[in-house]
Amino acid sequence: MKKIIKYVITDILRNKIVIVYTICLLAVSFSVFSLEDNTTKGLLSLLNIILIIVPLINIIFAAIYIYNSAEFIELLVSQPLQRNSIWMSLFIGLSASMCIAFIIGAAIPVLIYEPTITGIMMICVGLFLTVIFIAIAILAALQTRDKAKGIGIAILLWLYFSLLFDGLVLFLVFQFADYPLEKIMVAVSALNPIDLGRILILLKMDVSALMGYTGAIFRNFFGTNLGISISFFVLILWIVLPVWISVVKFNKKDL
Amino acid sequence: MITIENISKQFGKLKALDHVTVKCERSECIALVGPNGSGKTTLIKTVLGMVVPDCGTIAFNGKNITNDWLYREEIGYMPQIGRYPDNMTIGQIIDMMKDIRKSSKALDESLIEAFALKDLYKKRMRTLSGGTRQKVSASLAFLFNPQVLILDEPTAGLDPVASEILKEKIIEEKQKGKLILITSHILSELDDLVTQIIYMQDGKLLFHKSIQQLHEHTGELKLSKAIARVMTNKVA
Numbered sequence: 001m002k003k004i005i006k007y008v009i010t011d012i013l014r015n016k017i018v019i020v021y022t023i024c025l026l027a028v029s030f031s032v033f034s035l036e037d038n039t040t041k042g043l044l045s046l047l048n049i050i051l052i053i054v055p056l057i058n059i060i061f062a063a064i065y066i067y068n069s070a071e072f073i074e075l076l077v078s079q080p081l082q083r084n085s086i087w088m089s090l091f092i093g094l095s096a097s098m099c100i101a102f103i104i105g106a107a108i109p110v111l112i113y114e115p116t117i118t119g120i121m122m123i124c125v126g127l128f129l130t131v132i133f134i135a136i137a138i139l140a141a142l143q144t145r146d147k148a149k150g151i152g153i154a155i156l157l158w159l160y161f162s163l164l165f166d167g168l169v170l171f172l173v174f175q176f177a178d179y180p181l182e183k184i185m186v187a188v189s190a191l192n193p194i195d196l197g198r199i200l201i202l203l204k205m206d207v208s209a210l211m212g213y214t215g216a217i218f219r220n221f222f223g224t225n226l227g228i229s230i231s232f233f234v235l236i237l238w239i240v241l242p243v244w245i246s247v248v249k250f251n252k253k254d255l
Numbered sequence: 256m257i258t259i260e261n262i263s264k265q266f267g268k269l270k271a272l273d274h275v276t277v278k279c280e281r282s283e284c285i286a287l288v289g290p291n292g293s294g295k296t297t298l299i300k301t302v303l304g305m306v307v308p309d310c311g312t313i314a315f316n317g318k319n320i321t322n323d324w325l326y327r328e329e330i331g332y333m334p335q336i337g338r339y340p341d342n343m344t345i346g347q348i349i350d351m352m353k354d355i356r357k358s359s360k361a362l363d364e365s366l367i368e369a370f371a372l373k374d375l376y377k378k379r380m381r382t383l384s385g386g387t388r389q390k391v392s393a394s395l396a397f398l399f400n401p402q403v404l405i406l407d408e409p410t411a412g413l414d415p416v417a418s419e420i421l422k423e424k425i426i427e428e429k430q431k432g433k434l435i436l437i438t439s440h441i442l443s444e445l446d447d448l449v450t451q452i453i454y455m456q457d458g459k460l461l462f463h464k465s466i467q468q469l470h471e472h473t474g475e476l477k478l479s480k481a482i483a484r485v486m487t488n489k490v491a
Contacts, residue, residue, distance in 0.1 A: 003355055014342065071338040075348075078303050078334070079355060080327035254266075254306040 001085040004076065008093025011072075012065070018101050021057055025105025033113040040205065043114050043122065047201055050106065050126045051194050055133040056158050062094050062137035063154035067147045074255050087250045091138055091243055095131045102130050118204040125197035128235045132193045133158070135242040142246050142253070165192045182217040190234045200231055256281050256403065256434050257302060262311035264297055264458075271297040272308065273458040281402075282432040284425070286445045288482060289455035295438045296335060298455070299405055302436075303332055328358065331401040335408045335438075337392035339380040345391055346376030349398070358399045366394040369420045385412040393421055403434045410444060422448065442479035449478075454485060461485075 012018055028049055033042040069090065076086050107123045137154050144150040169188060173181060189195045203222050221227040257279040264272040271294045279285055287295045300306040302313060304320060304327065312319055315326040339348055349372075353362070367373065370390040375383075383391070389412050396404060406425070410418040425448060429435055439445055452469055454461045462485075464472070475481040 007351060011340070011342075069340070072340045074305075074334075074338055075340070076355070077305050078327065078330075078332045079352070080325055081355065082324045252307055255300070 001089050004081070004086060004089035005093045005096070008069075008090055009097050011069075012093065012097045017061065018097055021061075021098075022101040022105045025102065026109065029106050029109035033109060039114045040118075043110070043118060044205070046106070046110070047122060047198070050122065050129070051198055052162055054102065054106075054126055055129050055162065055194060058098055058130050058133040059137045059140075059154045059158050060151065061098070062134040063141045063151050065094060066090065066138050066141035067150060077255050083251050084247055087138075087247055088243075091134065091246075094134050094138070098130050098134060099127055102126055118201065121204045122201050124232075125201055128232075128239075129193060129197055132235065132238045132242075135239050135246075139242040139246040139249075142249055161192055161194050165195065169195075182213065186218065186221050190231075193235060193238045196231055196234060200228070256316060258314040258317075259298075259302070260312050260314075262298070262301055262308045262313065264294075264301065264306060264308045270458045272301070274311070275455075275458070275460045277453060277460060277463060279434055279436065281434050282429065283451050284429045284435040284437065284449045285451045285453060286449040286478075287436060287438040287453050287455065288440075288442065288445075289461075290486075293455040294458040295455055296407055297458075299332075299407055299436065299438065302405065303327065303330065328356070328399070329402040331396035331399060331404045333389075333392045333396035333404075333406045333409055335411070337388045339388070339391070341381040342379060344377055344379050345372060345383075348380065348391065349376075349395065352395055352398065356399055360400050363397050363400045364394075366390075366397050366420070366424060369424070370394060370417060386414060386417065389413050390417060393424075397424060397428070401433075403436070404428060405436045407438050408440070409437060410439065410441065418444075442482055443477070446478050452478075452482075454482070 029046060032045045032049075033039060036042045036045070073086065073090070077083065103123075106126055110119045110123055113119075136157055140153045140157060141150045144153065169185070172188075173185070189199055199218055199222055203219060222231060257277075259275060259277045259279075262272050262275045263270070273294075275294075275298060277298075287298065289295055297306055301308050302315075302320075304324070312321070314320065315323075315329070318326065320326055343351070349367070370393075372390060372394060375387065378387075380388070380391075389409070393406075393409060396406065404425070409421055409425075413421065422444070425435060425437070429448070435448075437445065437449065449466065451463065451465050453463045466478070469478075469481050469485075470476060473481040473484045475484060
């Protein structure tokens with residue numbers, strides 16, 4: 001398994017997109033922090049980049065990578081290797097290289113300029129989002145044999161998590177404005193890892209006061225240690241579930 | 256050595272394999288023949304575990320292969336269309352396979368030398384012609400000295416010299432007591448190789464006979480004529 005991971009990582013590094021991604025993240029992070037005097041403001045700008053761009057790049061890159069590895073997978077499956085370990089190696093190799101890119105590109109600047117609990121929370125959320133969207137992408141890529149369709153599904157999933165979901169939530173909130181929805185909102189936010197990440201970071205930034213009553217409810221839940229633990233547990237579920245489903249499906253796949 | 260029992264596989268509406276039962280023993284050279292789309296490649300892929308059958312069992316050396324993978328150490332597989340990662344070189348692919356299989360047995364590099372692949376080690380897979388790809392596939396199949404060789408259309412795309420080298424290699428391995436499974440459409444080529452014939456049509460196994468039985472049955476000495484007779488009469 002280690003060997004396959006090694007081959008996956010060397011293959012990813014050989015195609016230079018990951019390196020370009022790292023350099024872009026690095027440039028954005030440093031420029032965001034040096035534009036603003038107040039590093040918290042810088043962190044807030046970086047937050048939007050992490051919540052929007054990181055999932056997008058990861059979901060598309062991972063989906064395309066899985067499709068391009070079709071030959072590699074086919075070659076390995078006819079060898080004395082366990083299917084589980086082939087698929088897990090692809091996932092771990094992808095996650096490791098994208099996480100390293102994120103650590104170099106975003107985590108190091110954040111730690112230099114804002115080595116606070118907020119900064120660390122942001123790094124954690126960024127790493128989680130990286131792995132979660134790779135997990136979702138490999139599941140989407142496994143579902144369909146058609147490359148264009150699979151990548152289309154990956155883009156639509158990203159669109160859903162980053163834009164449509166919020167729209168739906170807003171719609172619901174306005175439709176049921178007469179009912180006390182605040183507690184339900186806490187549960188609903190678990191359905192979207194991007195939202196969950198955003199709430200976790202914003203609550204650490206003390207801007208939750210701006211969010212009114214809902215903000216107070218969120219604070220009551222996500223502000224506690226139990227709330228934070230539950231949120232991270234949900235984030236882990238967002239990784240484990242797609243990967244587990246994809247492993248089961250890959251074991252039954254005909255190549 | 257390989258026991259296939261009552262295997263069925265359905266792809267959508269197409270029945271690729273329909274209750275196939277075969278037994279393959281050591282030191283046989285078995286030809287899998289049949290028209291296009293008769294399920295030959297699917298049968299091979301189920302043995303390799305690349306296609307998961309809907310029902311039925313396959314045993315390798317008496318052990319069921321479902322959820323097993325180590326049995327593949329004893330199989331060398333040459334696919335019909337060798338598909339390899341485009342941006343790797345021949346040398347990298349061969350090194351990678353050696354690294355992944357880590358076999359303790361002596362490596363058999365005779366085909367790599369016979370095909371002079373070492374001169375092409377720096378070439379990337381996407382730049383290779385179909386024939387060179389086939390040479391790489393063949394070299395990889397024989398490299399680890401497996402007990403079973405599964406060759407899917409081995410000589411398609413090879414030039415006469417290369418296909419002669421490969422044929423000699425197959426005969427040599429057969430004499431060492433290995434089980435060899437070949438599919439091919441060029442029947443004249445199989446004449447001096449095979450000892451048994453499996454004939455498939457529409458996913459069904461029509462017959463499994465030794466060459467002598469086939470000769471006696473059809474009265475033809477040439478394999479191609481015997482098979483043609485079977486195909487036109489559809490009696491076995």
